[in-house]
Amino acid sequence: MTDFYELMNPENFKQNWNKDGFFIVRKLLDLSEVKELKFICDRILNRWIIQSKNPEETANLTNMAFLTEPRYFSEYPQQLTQLLHLISSDKILDILEYIFDFLLLFHNTQYFFNPANKTRMGDWHRDQQFDAKTEEIERLRMQNTVGIHVHIAFLPDNNLEYIPGSHCRWDSSEELNIRKGLNGKPKNSEDIPNSTRIYLDVGDAVFFNAWGIHRGNYIAEIPRRTFDIIYGTIPDWYTPPPTCFLQENIFAELTPRQQLFFQRFIDTYKNQWSSRLG
Numbered sequence: 001m002t003d004f005y006e007l008m009n010p011e012n013f014k015q016n017w018n019k020d021g022f023f024i025v026r027k028l029l030d031l032s033e034v035k036e037l038k039f040i041c042d043r044i045l046n047r048w049i050i051q052s053k054n055p056e057e058t059a060n061l062t063n064m065a066f067l068t069e070p071r072y073f074s075e076y077p078q079q080l081t082q083l084l085h086l087i088s089s090d091k092i093l094d095i096l097e098y099i100f101d102f103l104l105l106f107h108n109t110q111y112f113f114n115p116a117n118k119t120r121m122g123d124w125h126r127d128q129q130f131d132a133k134t135e136e137i138e139r140l141r142m143q144n145t146v147g148i149h150v151h152i153a154f155l156p157d158n159n160l161e162y163i164p165g166s167h168c169r170w171d172s173s174e175e176l177n178i179r180k181g182l183n184g185k186p187k188n189s190e191d192i193p194n195s196t197r198i199y200l201d202v203g204d205a206v207f208f209n210a211w212g213i214h215r216g217n218y219i220a221e222i223p224r225r226t227f228d229i230i231y232g233t234i235p236d237w238y239t240p241p242p243t244c245f246l247q248e249n250i251f252a253e254l255t256p257r258q259q260l261f262f263q264r265f266i267d268t269y270k271n272q273w274s275s276r277l278g
C-alpha cells in the first residue's frame, strides 16, 4: 500500500492552487476505501432515485446533493460515520490547512453519476454566479469568499473541464459571452479557449476553486461515480441545510479534531437552522 504522505507534495499543491485554481492528489484513497465508500454512496444514490417523484427523470440528472441527510442512515448508522470520517479526514484537512492560513468550513456533499440515457455537455459557469443579481455581486463573492470542491473519483473520471487561472481574474469577453449565453453563444460551447480536462483515476482527487470557470460532461455510456465535498468560508447568500447535524450522538466515533471541525459548522449555522425550523 502506498503511503499517502510520501506521495504528497504540498508545495506543488499550493503553487498549482495559486496559479491554476486546482491541483490533483493522486491516490487520496486506496482501493479498499474506495470500494466501501462507493458501496455506501451507490446505495444512497439508488434510494434517492427510487424515492424521487419521477425516477426515470431523476436517473437522467447528473448529480445528487446532501448525502448526509439522516433519512439515508436509519438502518445503517455506521455508514454515516464512514462518510463523516472521510469529510473530516486528516488527509483532506491537512491539505486544506496547508493551502489556506485560515480554517475552512464544511459546506455540503454531492455525488456525480452518468445519466441513464441523456448525454450532454454541461454549461460553463463559476459557482458564485448562481443567484447573483449583478456582476458586481459575483465579483465581490469572488474576492471575499472561498469555495472549494474536492472531487474524489470512485471510477476513472475525465469529465471535469477547467480554465486554469480563471479563478483569480474576471472573464474575457469570449468567456463571458459563453458563460452568460450572450450573442448567440451556447453556454456549453466547445469553443471556449484554454480549457483543460482533468483526468482522475480511481481514488484520485482534484481540489478546485469553485469560483474559476469550469463545467462537467455527462456521458450516458461511461459510468461515472465521483464523490464531491464542498468546503469554504461562510457564503452570505446561502445557508446549507443541517442534514444529519441536528441529530444527537453522531460524533461518538470521530476524533476530537473531526468533532471540532463539524462543531464549527454547526455553531455557524445553528441559529439560522432553528429560526427556519421554528
Ligand SMILES: O=C(O)CCC(=O)C(=O)O
Pocket: 112, 122, 127, 149, 151, 159, 160, 214, 215, 216, 217
Ligand atoms: O464535475 C462536474 O460534473 C462539474 C462540477 C461542477 O460544475 C460543480 O460542482 O460546480
